[in-house]
Amino acid sequence: MNSRSGWRFTLPGLAWLLLWGGVPLLIVVAYSLMERSIYGGVERGFTLDAYAQLLDPLYLGIIARTLLLSLIATLGCLLIGFPMAYVIARSGRWRRWLLLLVVLPFWTSFLVRTYAMIFLLRDTGLINSTLMSLGIIDAPLDLLYTPGAVLAGLIYGFLPFAILPIYASLEKLDPTLLEAAEMLGARPATRFWRVTLPLAMPGVVAGGLLVLIPALGSFLTPDLLGGAKTTLLGNLIQNQFTTGRDWPFGAAASVLLLVGTFIALVWHLKRSDAEGESA
Amino acid sequence: MTRRLPWPLVGGVTIAFVLLHLPVLVLVAFSFNASRYSLAWSGFTLDWYRVLGERPAILQGLRASLVIGLVATLIATLLGTLLAIGLYRLGTGKLRRNLEAALYFPVVTPEIVAGISILALFALLRVPLGTTTVIIAHVTFCLPFVTIVVLARAAGMDRSLEEAAMLLGAPPAQVFWRVTVPQLLPGIVAGALLAFTLSFDDFMITFFTAGPGSTTLPLVVYGMVRKAVEPTINAISTIILIVTMVAVAGSEWVRRER
Numbered sequence: 001m002n003s004r005s006g007w008r009f010t011l012p013g014l015a016w017l018l019l020w021g022g023v024p025l026l027i028v029v030a031y032s033l034m035e036r037s038i039y040g041g042v043e044r045g046f047t048l049d050a051y052a053q054l055l056d057p058l059y060l061g062i063i064a065r066t067l068l069l070s071l072i073a074t075l076g077c078l079l080i081g082f083p084m085a086y087v088i089a090r091s092g093r094w095r096r097w098l099l100l101l102v103v104l105p106f107w108t109s110f111l112v113r114t115y116a117m118i119f120l121l122r123d124t125g126l127i128n129s130t131l132m133s134l135g136i137i138d139a140p141l142d143l144l145y146t147p148g149a150v151l152a153g154l155i156y157g158f159l160p161f162a163i164l165p166i167y168a169s170l171e172k173l174d175p176t177l178l179e180a181a182e183m184l185g186a187r188p189a190t191r192f193w194r195v196t197l198p199l200a201m202p203g204v205v206a207g208g209l210l211v212l213i214p215a216l217g218s219f220l221t222p223d224l225l226g227g228a229k230t231t232l233l234g235n236l237i238q239n240q241f242t243t244g245r246d247w248p249f250g251a252a253a254s255v256l257l258l259v260g261t262f263i264a265l266v267w268h269l270k271r272s273d274a275e276g277e278s279a
Numbered sequence: 280m281t282r283r284l285p286w287p288l289v290g291g292v293t294i295a296f297v298l299l300h301l302p303v304l305v306l307v308a309f310s311f312n313a314s315r316y317s318l319a320w321s322g323f324t325l326d327w328y329r330v331l332g333e334r335p336a337i338l339q340g341l342r343a344s345l346v347i348g349l350v351a352t353l354i355a356t357l358l359g360t361l362l363a364i365g366l367y368r369l370g371t372g373k374l375r376r377n378l379e380a381a382l383y384f385p386v387v388t389p390e391i392v393a394g395i396s397i398l399a400l401f402a403l404l405r406v407p408l409g410t411t412t413v414i415i416a417h418v419t420f421c422l423p424f425v426t427i428v429v430l431a432r433a434a435g436m437d438r439s440l441e442e443a444a445m446l447l448g449a450p451p452a453q454v455f456w457r458v459t460v461p462q463l464l465p466g467i468v469a470g471a472l473l474a475f476t477l478s479f480d481d482f483m484i485t486f487f488t489a490g491p492g493s494t495t496l497p498l499v500v501y502g503m504v505r506k507a508v509e510p511t512i513n514a515i516s517t518i519i520l521i522v523t524m525v526a527v528a529g530s531e532w533v534r535r536e537r
Contacts, residue, residue, distance in 0.1 A: 009365030010378065013358040013422060020419040021385045024396035031399055041402055080295055087292040090284055101296055107527040108303060109480040111497050112516040115504050116302035119309070122508060126305055129318045159299060217389030219483060224504060234391050241395045241487065251399070254392045261389055 359425025432466025
């Protein structure tokens with residue numbers, strides 16, 4: 001089979017992806033530079049108004065909150081995910097089953113998982129009703145519709161993304177390195193900080209990015225678990241394309257999200273390329 | 280390392296594993312709880328599943344999800360498989376590697392941006408939103424996954440079989456249907472099942488591209504969740520979980536066979 005026959009096979013798929021995947025992104029960039037039409041959609045013309053609008057303190061606040069919550073969620077996933085990955089990597093014959101438990105949430109609809117959180121956190125939910133029937137509290141705690149609920153939802157939703165890459169790098173870790181460190185007199189804590197963690201770092205960075213990226217663009221979690229005060233970038237974008245009817249502004253916010261995502265990815269790819277070469 | 284893990288670590292990680300799965304387990308358990316308002320367990324019932332059948336919106340949602348899922352899977356599998364075969368035949372040059380890398384572009388695009396951007400294109404083309412637009416959008420995000428799965432299968436394929444068939448004088452079409460496709464079949468089936476799962480589960484992209492008649496099950500659930508929490512939502516959620524799990528388990532099973 002020569003490579004010319006390969007071309008013909010790729011054409012329909014590539015054309016589809018270009019038309020329905022690539023062109024729309026260009027349109028969003030174009031829309032972000034146009035003027036809004038009061039009925040939704042855009043008016044012809046060139047303006048940077050939509051981007052200027054993002055600098056409004058209200059929207060800067062939303063961007064800052066999105067970054068902050070996403071970073072805390074990422075840190076949370078790494079802090080919880082690392083020990084989990086560590087135990088899985090050292091669990092011998094249990095390993096397959098524990099890995100299945102990590103992968104299972106990937107197969108579970110994100111909407112259903114978010115609803116499951118509502119079911120636990122709401123005023124008459126399982127946590128509040130259990131605490132009340134045990135007499136620990138008299139009135140239900142305000143768990144739902146808080147930034148804490150959004151944070152819990154993000155960590156719960158994206159934790160498996162952090163575990164898998166960390167597990168992959170811990171699993172590859174050469175045990176003789178740890179034995180050598182031990183024989184040379186390194187204490188367990190020193191072995192962890194000076195050998196295990198540095199060698200697991202590529203997995204930690206990859207896992208962190210895999211949490212950070214979807215967290216930055218999250219919509220369902222803040223929409224269903226957060227209140228009016230936890231609007232994130234995803235809610236802002238959704239709102240502009242539905243009830244807000246300011247498409248150029250929504251497009252500008254999307255471009256911001258897209259650029260942020262790709263900067264993070266390119267940084268990561270460059271970084272892991274450089275490491276691969278030095279290794 | 281055969282060294283025993285310290286028990287506080289094992290204990291903490293066990294709790295983390297339980298917390299990771301508890302919410303969904305509770306959700307499923309309470310789809311069988313007889314009491315509507317109280318969270319106290321008051322006996323096993325299938326009432327909430329029976330109620331689902333009496334609600335036209337839910338049945339229509341299920342129907343829309345199945346139709347959209349099946350059609351989108353069919354198109355995505357066809358185009359995705361051809362793309363994988365094409366990439367495989369391009370060999371290992373720079374072009375192939377760049378095209379393969381480009382496949383991950385839609386995979387990493389934030390879902391909400393993918394949703395609003397295809398909505399913007401539909402608006403520009405003045406295409407009315409409905410089943411067709413949802414199918415087009417679903418094919419677009421499913422296609423790269425099919426290609427990635429089939430390509431993984433192709434990597435383990437014995438190329439000499441295709442060459443042998445050609446040397447023996449088989450026309451290209453016959454080589455394709457009698458040699459290439461049968462070898463790739465497990466990858467194609469696994470890719471199709473994965474595509475169906477992604478389509479059946481999708482909320483975000485459907486949210487922006489749906490119109491009259493294309494309110495899929497996740498959209499129905501979203502609407503219900505925003506209104507009130509009721510045991511019927513637990514029942515639909517359980518059904519969505521089962522459909523997804525069966526499709527993914529099937530996909531894994533097919534991929535590991537042979």
